Amino acid sequence: MADTGDFLDSFPESPIPTHTLTQLERSDRIRTAIPLVTEEHGGKELSRRVVIQTDAVAVVAAYSDNETESHPAGWRIVHRVDGAGRDPDAVFEEAMVAGQGERSLIEPPADEA
Secondary structure, eight states, X not given: OOSHHHHHHTSOSSOEEHHHHHHHHXXXXXXXXXXXXXXXXXXXXXXXXXXXXXXXXXXXXXXXXXXXXXXXXXXXXXXXXXXTTSOHHHHHHHHHHHHHTTSOSSOOOTTTO
């Protein structure tokens, strides 16, 4: 699970259903699996950007359907935090900050933006 290539191989070739992340968290190997960016599609909530944490690593993965020369369409790791020998809460916090980027996780109302 610590190898990011193998990790992404298990993801679908589309945004991942949010309920799948909940199921991943039930695994003994997964500490956290949460959506950062979701969208509604056909009555399902789909995640396009996620944070997944194990004991060894936390990754921010993002799905894009825009193919470029350097990045094919699909899932890719946009940030990786090594968790070996580190406090899991600190690893999670670093991954969340990286996953959030310049955006707030809670968008202000349009009249405050």
